[in-house]
Amino acid sequence: MGLKVNNISKSFKKVNALEQVTFHIKPGELFGLIGPDGAGKTTLFRILTTLLIADKGSATVAGYDVLKDYKSIRNNVGYMPGKFSLYQDLTIEENLTFFATIFGTTIEENYNLIEDIYVQIEPFKNRRAGKLSGGMKQKLALCCALIHKPKVLFLDEPTTGVDPVSRKEFWDMLKRLQTKGITMLVSTPYMDEAALCDRIALIQEGKILEIDTPKSIVKHYPKPIYNVTANNTYKVITSLNMYPFNHSVYPFGEHVHYTDKRDSFNIKELHNYLEQNGLKNITIQKTKATIEDTFMELAR
Ligand SMILES: Nc1ncnc2c1ncn2[C@@H]1O[C@H](COP(=O)(O)OP(=O)(O)OP(=O)(O)O)[C@@H](O)[C@H]1O
Numbered sequence: 314m315g316l317k318v319n320n321i322s323k324s325f326k327k328v329n330a331l332e333q334v335t336f337h338i339k340p341g342e343l344f345g346l347i348g349p350d351g352a353g354k355t356t357l358f359r360i361l362t363t364l365l366i367a368d369k370g371s372a373t374v375a376g377y378d379v380l381k382d383y384k385s386i387r388n389n390v391g392y393m394p395g396k397f398s399l400y401q402d403l404t405i406e407e408n409l410t411f412f413a414t415i416f417g418t419t420i421e422e423n424y425n426l427i428e429d430i431y432v433q434i435e436p437f438k439n440r441r442a443g444k445l446s447g448g449m450k451q452k453l454a455l456c457c458a459l460i461h462k463p464k465v466l467f468l469d470e471p472t473t474g475v476d477p478v479s480r481k482e483f484w485d486m487l488k489r490l491q492t493k494g495i496t497m498l499v500s501t502p503y504m505d506e507a508a509l510c511d512r513i514a515l516i517q518e519g520k521i522l523e524i525d526t527p528k529s530i531v532k533h534y535p536k537p538i539y540n541v542t543a544n545n546t547y548k549v550i551t552s553l554n555m556y557p558f559n560h561s562v563y564p565f566g567e568h569v570h571y572t573d574k575r576d577s578f579n580i581k582e583l584h585n586y587l588e589q590n591g592l593k594n595i596t597i598q599k600t601k602a603t604i605e606d607t608f609m610e611l612a613r
Pocket residue numbers: 325326328329330348349350351352353354355356357470
């Protein structure tokens with residue numbers, strides 16, 4: 314009951330939103346689609362949930378073809394779209410009852426699937442959805458996407474705009490759902506969340522750059538990376554960009570990540586160069602590649 318995407322392409326006038334996208338998700342897998350805004354993630358979700366038709370290629374979800382079996386797909390998948398899609402004027406309970414009813418079920422029938430999420434918002438069940446906090450809205454949207462017991466769950470940027478504690482809680486919930494046999498495709502622009510998936514696909518400008526487990530993906534990083542800091546980060550970046558041997562330079566949290574073109578890189582030489590550029594308190598330390606570094610390298 315996994316998912317197969319074969320050579321899917323979709324354009325909007327001049328924009329190639331998806332170009333020959335191919336990947337397979339195993340039954341019960343938690344698969345991440347990682348990419349920046351505009352990478353094509355939502356377009357892919359819309360195709361896989363039968364809301365949009367691809368120009369080329371084919372796809373099956375839980376064994377159903379997205380074109381021929383679109384009705385079966387709609388009954389067997391749950392979709393949590395990126396933008397809050399619930400009825401703002403209905404209460405928590407009314408929203409959930411509404412989604413249960415359109416799928417011909419009741420809250421009671423599949424309560425065990427949503428229970429540990431729903432109990433967190435149940436005390437506010439008479440509150441209108443429009444008046445909920447970001448984290449509560451997200452939990453309600455997840456309950457609504459689950460109430461008909463889908464085989465495959467699509468989550469489009471479920472944690473965007475949600476505070477870090479709620480994000481962590483949300484991923485714990487996804488992990489618990491996985492133990493119940495639900496296959497999940499989740500998109501996120503957050504690289505730290507990518508590490509929580511079984512496998513990830515890095516996507517940019519409609520193209521898949523790489524597919525692997527989060528651990529293996531970082532092993533593909535081709536060069537040693539150095540964390541560079543000094544008294545003026547902006548000047549560190551401009552100086553490194555002018556350094557003739559740079560392979561890549563980009564801000565990374567409070568540091569700057571630097572890679573060198575040469576095989577025989579000399580830290581002292583770079584230190585002297587930065588000093589000559591007027592920088593002080595310089596540190597240059599080798600560091601391990603992260604998913605973000607891998608993405609930056611592949612996206613070059
Ligand atoms: N209906 C549409 N008409 C025209 N262009 C579109 C349409 N839908 C998407 N696009 C374009 O296709 C590209 C991919 O968009 P998509 O929404 O799939 O990306 P995304 O990765 O989900 O990013 P975001 O998080 O910003 O939605 C973008 O350049 C977007 O502007």
